[in-house]
Amino acid sequence: MKTTFLVLAALIAASSARAQSFESQVVDSLHPFVAEDAFAGVGACGVLDIKTIRPFNLDEAADLVKPCMDAVAAKYAAKAVTEPGFLSAPQSGQPGKAGLLIKTDMKAGSKGHRDLVAGIEHRQGRLLGHMVKVMTKDEVAPASISTLQKAIDGCMLLTVVRDIRSGEDFVKIYGKCLTRNPDLKITEIRPADGLAVTVKTNASGAQVEAYNGFVTVNAGKGPVQVMVVAYGSQIYLP
Numbered sequence: 488m489k490t491t492f493l494v495l496a497a498l499i500a501a502s503s504a505r506a507q508s509f510e511s512q513v514v515d516s517l518h519p520f521v522a523e524d525a526f527a528g529v530g531a532c533g534v535l536d537i538k539t540i541r542p543f544n545l546d547e548a549a550d551l552v553k554p555c556m557d558a559v560a561a562k563y564a565a566k567a568v569t570e571p572g573f574l575s576a577p578q579s580g581q582p583g584k585a586g587l588l589i590k591t592d593m594k595a596g597s598k599g600h601r602d603l604v605a606g607i608e609h610r611q612g613r614l615l616g617h618m619v620k621v622m623t624k625d626e627v628a629p630a631s632i633s634t635l636q637k638a639i640d641g642c643m644l645l646t647v648v649r650d651i652r653s654g655e656d657f658v659k660i661y662g663k664c665l666t667r668n669p670d671l672k673i674t675e676i677r678p679a680d681g682l683a684v685t686v687k688t689n690a691s692g693a694q695v696e697a698y699n700g701f702v703t704v705n706a707g708k709g710p711v712q713v714m715v716v717a718y719g720s721q722i723y724l725p
Contacts (some may be wrong), residue, residue, distance in 0.1 A: 522605035523701060529667050531558040535614055544680030545571035548587060548615040556589060563599030567591045573699065574620040586618035588591070588628055595623040633645055633700035633715045639650055651706040654678030659712050661704070674720060683714040695719045
């Protein structure tokens with residue numbers, strides 16, 4: 488009787504061990520397909536969870552996120568660049584949505600790409616308060632160059648080059664030139680946070696959409712890119 492009990496106990500233990508081994512094998516086999524938080528355990532990414540009274544503008548956020556993204560890219564043997572940009576193209580008179588673009592050389596669906604997306608989704612799709620778009624290898628960002636570039640290049644300015652550090656500086660230097668150009672039909676230019684401006688115009692919908700993008704200006708210390716977010720005249724500017 489005692490021998491039979493021991494045999495049964497041994498069989499049960501062996502069966503349990505096989506079941507646990509099988510479960511372990513299943514977990515191990517699924518591990519490469521399970522998305523994890525790419526930022527977890529990366530010291531340089533502690534900045535993503537800091538709390539501030541004043542929200543960061545896009546340029547500040549991009550600068551702060553850079554060391555984190557450099558570390559994450561190294562973790563996955565990849566390359567990544569974070570910069571302000573448009574997450575979606577303008578459409579039907581509505582401006583493109585601005586946010587942080589993370590440009591990588593990762594393949595869509597790769598482990599690094601899935602983990603990076605999971606890490607951002609864990610933070611409600613935002614980093615330091617700004618919406619984020621992860622771009623995979625060979626993906627092109629929308630609305631890269633504003634058609635206002637040609638008009639800006641034609642502005643007759645003083646020979647003394649002035650520094651441009653903000654949208655307010657841009658408006659002071661180029662604002663009158665742009666609003667006086669009858670072809671542009673610009674009724675108002677306002678500075679936005681960081682190196683960005685908002686433009687209101689009576690131009691057609693297609694022309695408004697083409698205004699969205701970046702312009703490059705000479706700021707004395709080298710070229711500077713300014714983001715232009717354009718609105719049709721029927722849309723209220725806050």
